[in-house]
Amino acid sequence: MSAATLIIVLLAAPLVSVLWSLLVRRAMQWVNLLAALVCFPVSILLLIDAAAPRIYFEQMLYVDRIGAWVLMCVALVYLLASFFAIDYMRHGEDARRLPNFYALFALFAWTMFAAPMANMIGVYWIGIEMTTLVSTFLVGYERRAESMEAAWKYIIIVSGGISIALLGTVLLYWGGTFVLGPTYTLDWSTLDAIAPKMPAVLLQLGFLLALVGYGVKAGLAPMHTWLPDAHSEGPAPVSAMLSGALLNCAMLGIVRFLAATDIAGHGGWPHRILIALGVASLVVGALFIMRQRGLKRMLAYSSVEHMGVIALGFGFGGLLGVFGALYHMLNHSINKTLMFIGAGSAVHRYGTHDMQQMRNLPAAMPGLAWLWLAGAVAITGAPPFGLFRSELSVLMAGWMHGGTRWVAVLFLLLLIVIFIGFLNHFRQMYVPSEAPAPDGPLPGVMTWIPMLLAVAALLLLGLWWPPLFTLWFGQIVHQLGAVS
Amino acid sequence: MTALHFSPLLASIFSLIVIGALLLSFVMLGSRWLKDYMLAFAVQSWLIAILSALMAWAGGYTELYFVAALTALFRGLVLPLMLLWVLKRLHVNRELHEIVQPSTALVLGAVLVIFSVVVAYRIGHALDIETRVVVLALTVMLSIKLIGFLMLAIRREAVSSILGILMLENGIFLGSQILVPGMPLMIELVLLFDLLVAVTCFAVLVRYLMASVGATGSQALQKLVG
Numbered sequence: 001m002s003a004a005t006l007i008i009v010l011l012a013a014p015l016v017s018v019l020w021s022l023l024v025r026r027a028m029q030w031v032n033l034l035a036a037l038v039c040f041p042v043s044i045l046l047l048i049d050a051a052a053p054r055i056y057f058e059q060m061l062y063v064d065r066i067g068a069w070v071l072m073c074v075a076l077v078y079l080l081a082s083f084f085a086i087d088y089m090r091h092g093e094d095a096r097r098l099p100n101f102y103a104l105f106a107l108f109a110w111t112m113f114a115a116p117m118a119n120m121i122g123v124y125w126i127g128i129e130m131t132t133l134v135s136t137f138l139v140g141y142e143r144r145a146e147s148m149e150a151a152w153k154y155i156i157i158v159s160g161g162i163s164i165a166l167l168g169t170v171l172l173y174w175g176g177t178f179v180l181g182p183t184y185t186l187d188w189s190t191l192d193a194i195a196p197k198m199p200a201v202l203l204q205l206g207f208l209l210a211l212v213g214y215g216v217k218a219g220l221a222p223m224h225t226w227l228p229d230a231h232s233e234g235p236a237p238v239s240a241m242l243s244g245a246l247l248n249c250a251m252l253g254i255v256r257f258l259a260a261t262d263i264a265g266h267g268g269w270p271h272r273i274l275i276a277l278g279v280a281s282l283v284v285g286a287l288f289i290m291r292q293r294g295l296k297r298m299l300a301y302s303s304v305e306h307m308g309v310i311a312l313g314f315g316f317g318g319l320l321g322v323f324g325a326l327y328h329m330l331n332h333s334i335n336k337t338l339m340f341i342g343a344g345s346a347v348h349r350y351g352t353h354d355m356q357q358m359r360n361l362p363a364a365m366p367g368l369a370w371l372w373l374a375g376a377v378a379i380t381g382a383p384p385f386g387l388f389r390s391e392l393s394v395l396m397a398g399w400m401h402g403g404t405r406w407v408a409v410l411f412l413l414l415l416i417v418i419f420i421g422f423l424n425h426f427r428q429m430y431v432p433s434e435a436p437a438p439d440g441p442l443p444g445v446m447t448w449i450p451m452l453l454a455v456a457a458l459l460l461l462g463l464w465w466p467p468l469f470t471l472w473f474g475q476i477v478h479q480l481g482a483v484s
Numbered sequence: 485m486t487a488l489h490f491s492p493l494l495a496s497i498f499s500l501i502v503i504g505a506l507l508l509s510f511v512m513l514g515s516r517w518l519k520d521y522m523l524a525f526a527v528q529s530w531l532i533a534i535l536s537a538l539m540a541w542a543g544g545y546t547e548l549y550f551v552a553a554l555t556a557l558f559r560g561l562v563l564p565l566m567l568l569w570v571l572k573r574l575h576v577n578r579e580l581h582e583i584v585q586p587s588t589a590l591v592l593g594a595v596l597v598i599f600s601v602v603v604a605y606r607i608g609h610a611l612d613i614e615t616r617v618v619v620l621a622l623t624v625m626l627s628i629k630l631i632g633f634l635m636l637a638i639r640r641e642a643v644s645s646i647l648g649i650l651m652l653e654n655g656i657f658l659g660s661q662i663l664v665p666g667m668p669l670m671i672e673l674v675l676l677f678d679l680l681v682a683v684t685c686f687a688v689l690v691r692y693l694m695a696s697v698g699a700t701g702s703q704a705l706q707k708l709v710g
Contacts, residue, residue, distance in 0.1 A: 120668070133685050140692060148693050149705040155689065156645050159682065160636055163652040167629060170656055174663045178611075182543075183666030201610040229708045288710065297710075 003063065004056055006046045010071070010113055013038045014078075017106035021099045028102040029086045035106060036075070036082035039113070043068070043075035047472070053189065053479065055119055062119035062188055066476045069326060070116045070252045073333040077244035078109045080337045080450040085237040087446035088344050092142075092235075101141055101235075108134045108241060115249050119187045121169050124253060125162070128217055131246055132158045139234040139242075150233035157226040158217055165213025165253075168206045175202030188256055192481075195264035203264055210257045211273065217250035220277045220311055221284040224304045228288070231300035232353065236344020239296060243303040243340065244333040251307065251329070255314050259480040262317075268403075275315035275407055281308025282414040290421040294353045295343050298425060299336065302379060305418060306332045309394055312411060316397040316404060322477045324393030327469070331386035331461060335379045338454035342372030345447050349440040355425055359435040368443055369430070371451045376426045378458050380419040386461030391415065494542055495617045498535065498662060502617075502624045505531045505658055506597070509631045509651060513593045514586045516578045518571055521647050522564045525654070529559035532658050539665045548665060551672050555657070563650065563683055567643060570687050574694060576641060581701060584638040592638075593631050600626035618662065625659025628652075640701045642693060646686045653679065 001009075017035040021028035046068050053064035063071075085105065089098060111134055115127025132155060140151030173186050175198035184190065195203055216223040231239045254274070261270045285305025292298040306328065313325025349365060350358050362369045378385035398408030490498065508531070511524040533556035540548035571577075584592070604622035613619060628651060635648035660667060 122668070129682070133681055136685060136689065140689070143692060143695075146707050148689075149708055152642070152689060152693055152705060153708070155685065156636070156649065159649050160633065160652060163629075163649070163656065166653070167625070167656050170660045170664060170667070173660075173667055177664060177666065181666075182664075183545075183668075185668055199611050201607055205607070233708070291710070 003046060003049045006042050006049065007056060007061060010039055010042050010046065011110065014106040014110035014113065018103045021103035021106065025099040028099050032102050032106050033082045033086065036079040040075040040079045043072040047072045059119055059185065061117045063117055064479060065472055067116045067252065070248050071113060073248050073330055074112045074245040077241055077333050077337050080454060081237040081240045083446050083450040084341045087444045088236055091348055091441050104134060104138050108138060112245050112249050116252050121186050121188065121191065125166055125169055128250060129162055131249065135242060138238040139230045141235055147233040150229035154226045154230040161216025161223060162213050165210045168209030168213060171202050171209065172206035175199055175206060191260045192263050195260040203261060204266065207257050207261050207270055211254055214250045214253040215277060218247050218254060219304050219307045221281040221304055224284065227304060228297045228300040231303065232294055232296035236340050240337040240340040244337045247303060247307050248329050248333065251310055258314060262481045271315045271317055274311050275404065278308040278311035278315055279407060279410060281305060281311065282411065286414045286417045289418055293355055295347065295355050296353060299339050299343055303336060309391060313394040313397065316394065316401050318397055318401065319477055320393050320400065321397035322480065323473045324390045324397055326473055326476060327393065328390035331390050331458065334454050334457050335375060335387060338375040338451055339379060341447060341451055342375060345443040350438045351440050355429060358429045360433045361429045364438050365443065368448065368451065371455050373426060373430065374455050376423065380422050381415055384462045385458045389462055490617060497538065498617050499620055501531050501535050502620055502658065506624045506627055509628050510590060510593055512635065513589045513631060516586060518576060518578060518641065518643055521644065522567055525647055525650060526560050526564040528654055530556060532654065533560060535661050539661050543665050545665050566683060566687060567646065570690055571643060579639060579641055579644065581640055589638055592634055596630040596634060597627045600630060621659050621662035625655050628655030628658065642690045646683065
């Protein structure tokens with residue numbers, strides 16, 4: 001299949017699921033799963049195919065290696081979450097609204113396929129805004145007072161924040177008019193081409209505004225305030241999609257703007273700002289994980305932390321940093337999905353979000369509890385899982401970089417704090433006790449499948465480095481101009 | 485770049501419109517009544533539409549006529565009417581719980597404008613721009629943006645929040661008409677469309693909020709912390 005066909009399939013499959021859910025209103029969970037099953041292999045084929053950046057469909061879509069990498073992460077999370085949604089959403093109160101849920105769910109996946117492929121920077125902005133609009137309804141789907149509150153805060157904070165990125169885009173366009181004249185099309189490759197020639201003040205200001213704007217969406221501290229609410233109050237499959245897939249889509253934009261400043265030769269300060277945001281995210285993550293009681297809120301703060309790790313990776317730059325950050329994107333996508341699946345099951349089983357009321361987990365969720373524990377160990381960055389390798393790579397990038405050595409030390413300390421805090425919560429949940437078994441529904445086979453797949457993938461990625469990754473990541477590093 | 489060469493008369497008219505838009509954002513800042521916000525927002529949008537049309541005529545960007553018509557229709561008419569409808573259903577007329585008095589808010593707004601002037605002049609200086617109207621447009625773009633954020637911070641009614649977000653984008657629209665009139669038509673159209681979708685979402689959400697939380701002020705939203 002040609003790349004154009006692959007793109008059409010990738011964009012069509014979720015839409016078919018949307019239409020099916022809205023029109024047929026029966027068996028939509030299976031159609032949605034089918035769509036996800038189609039999307040994942042297609043995204044891998046697209047990733048293999050994307051050797052050089054190419055533009056498709058009347059300048060509308062742009063696929064390069066890093067974009068395809070993010071698409072693959074999205075498709076993977078979509079697949080795992082679609083399995084789990086079948087099991088999780090069965091227990092909802094109102095079966096009549098279920099078709100709406102699946103329509104929104106597939107549409108959310110579609111927006112996350114569309115946004116990273118946008119060629120024009122303005123269209124990318126619209127794509128990211130669309131992801132917010134669709135997912136707001138998913139966050140508020142359960143219509144409890146808490147989920148409405150979370151949805152409202154989500155849309156207000158993120159829409160307000162992302163409008164800063166629009167201002168940045170306008171300033172960058174303005175900068176381009178000094179090079180190309182009043183009317184031209186601002187797409188990603190044009191930005192790279194004109195960045196060295198445009199007035200430095202506009203490029204710098206444009207970058208800063210874009211970083212803050214998309215940083216809101218990527219959940220970088222201190223712009224992360226919407227994230228714990230939205231991630232904890234939505235249904236668990238939605239939390240997985242928000243955390244595993246959506247944050248990467250916004251991070252992609254930041255990385256591309258960063259590449260433009262690199263190409264323009266603006267030296268280290270954009271990197272230093274990204275590093276600062278990364279450290280802030282790690283600090284916020286560490287502090288709030290320690291004192292958290294809500295299970296999904298803790299996982300949400302863990303997402304802030306891991307976005308911080310990815311920001312550090314791109315901030316340190318160089319081969320090791322970018323390799324680590326990209327690998328971490330994939331690992332975190334898989335791992336956080338696994339965690340939210342386990343959390344959703346536990347919340348249903350115990351009927352509460354409060355970790356202090358979840359006791360004696362191995363007895364409450366036989367078998368599954370151990371898969372979840374493996375995920376918890378993995379997400380703190382312990383070997384032999386994938387996140388250990390990616391975090392080690394980012395850490396080494398910081399250490400070797402010279403000027404950022406103290407950041408690397410701080411990074412390591414914070415990782416240790418998070419390791420202790422996170423696993424301490426799990427220890428309390430897993431210690432055998434006399435607590436009576438909860439009476440919520442037991443997770444079924446559709447929970448087992450994605451959890452098994454995720455743990456196997458994490459283990460595989462921790463023990464084996466796919467040789468193709470070296471080639472792909474090398475191309476991305478080259479394209480981003482991150483080699484100094 | 486064409487933005488730098490206006491005839492003196494045109495430049496004066498542009499300046500007038502831009503300053504008018506800025507004043508309207510102060511009207512929003514200084515009032516307690518939600519209907520006043522709505523009217524000020526509508527008039528501000530009409531000013532932007534007029535600016536678009538003038539730009540189309542002066543710079544020869546025919547597609548901007550289209551943008552002007554759509555801005556007037558969507559932002560000047562449909563959105564305010566929609567918000568009015570929401571207001572009627574919610575039976576809220578004014579801000580009940582002020583964090584900051586309107587008079588204090590006006591002073592804060594003035595401080596933000598001064599900040600914007602400083603930033604705009606520095607940018608103008610760095611770019612060697614002598615044209616007053618460009619620096620002015622930049623100032624007003626940043627000011628309206630900052631005042632929008634101020635509105636978001638100090639107003640608690642849900643409808644005020646929506647208007648705050650809309651004002652953020654009005655600032656960008658206003659500035660971009662003068663700074664980058666050649667920005668592709670399609671993007672502007674989609675932005676307008678996107679806005680419509682956004683407000684629809686907001687409206688739906690406000691209703692749910694009313695149904696499940698029982699209030700539309702954000703002081704009721706304090707369950708999720710830490």
